[in-house]
Amino acid sequence: MENKEIFDETFDVNRSESYILTVQVSMEGISFCINDIVRGMYISLISSPFSSPLSESNDWANTVSQYISQFDILSLKYKKVLLCFESTLYTIVPTELFKPERAKELFELVHPLPNLHEIRFNHLAESKSTVIFAIPSSLTARWLTQQPQTHFYGYPSAQITYSSIVKTALDEPMVFTQFNKQFLINVITKNNQLQCCNSIPYHNTNDTAYHLINTCKLAGAEPSKSEISILGSVEDVNNLVLLLSQYFSNVLDSPNHDYHNYAYSIAKYKNSHWNLFNLLLCE
Structure with missing residues (x-):
């Protein structure tokens, strides 16, 4: 992960409530971008590697706190906040057959639930499927104290949605x-x-x-x-x-099917941060 911090000249902290913040967390670092929904354009991209890679069993709370302190824009109020955790700990079921009370049971048919993880799920309307996934509890707990309205998504969600709408x-x-x-x-x-x-x-x-x-x-x-x-x-x-x-x-x-607009300074990163930019398709 490369260290980068890019803001389009139109970015305005006083207009954050008309922006959507999308965040992707991995073992190596955190990346996030901002979409101006009025202009329909990505106007900011930041990626920051951890000083050393973390593991799923780490206590993520201190790391999340560090990044919230480092980047003031993570504390702004947004129209929406989306977050995904880069992981293979997921399974997919048809939404019509899904029952929330059985989410953990369905997940454990495929993966053992790691210690200090919680089960979450999200529905994908276009594919009529539900992604059940595990995410470190310390990550979600600390993040929600700052952005309590966050929508969490399983890592393959953007890719599944994209595959459901492309011609x-x-x-x-x-x-x-x-x-x-x-x-x-x-x-x-x-x-x-x-x-x-x-x-x-x-x-x-x-x-x-x-x-x-x-x-x-x-x-x-x-x-x-x-x-x-x-x-x-x-x-x-x-x-x-x-x-x-x-x-x-x-x-x-790098197929040409693209459903977003990007500020000039950000466009060249749309493939290397494909999942981050396309998570918005799930909304």
Whole structure:
């Protein structure tokens, strides 16, 4: 994670109640951006790595307090505040079958609940699905003292919503793969209907290609008839595209489907912070 602090010249602390604050927390640091809903534009982007990576078992309260003190804009009053925690600790169920009182039970069918974590969930209207996820309790407790109206989202939420609204060819499988440093999340849809969502550890391009091909086949999607979109930032992306092109019908690096506007100084980061910027699609 790079240290950056960018504000468009139109940013005005006195207009914060017409802004939306979006926050993404990971083991390596925190990043957040501000969307001016009047202009429909992202006007600020900040990312700040921790002095040393944290773990899920850490007490996050002190770290959150430190960043709230460091960045005054985290204490402003906003129209909305959205927050996601970068993690593979999630599962997805159809909303029509979901019962809140069974959220923990459903989560533990897939993952053991780590100590000092709590279960949360969010509904995704476009895909008619519900993401159940775990997040450190000390993180949410401290954050809510500052921004009590925050909406929390499971990490794959933006990607699932995006895959549900982007235009696709009729009856052709679409693969949307989002990369970050430690893992990737793979979403497969057909006619904008969610078929599969899974997470895969990221090691190298050869392993990645193998897992993506295998996941498609397990989901009943033939790679040679499927288009794949690469989201987020990945090292050696040119070689990955070249390798995947041997197996998929089409490979899109940084696809042009974009539902946001960005200030000029921020636009060049829209791919490296793809999940952060697109979390707003879930609202």
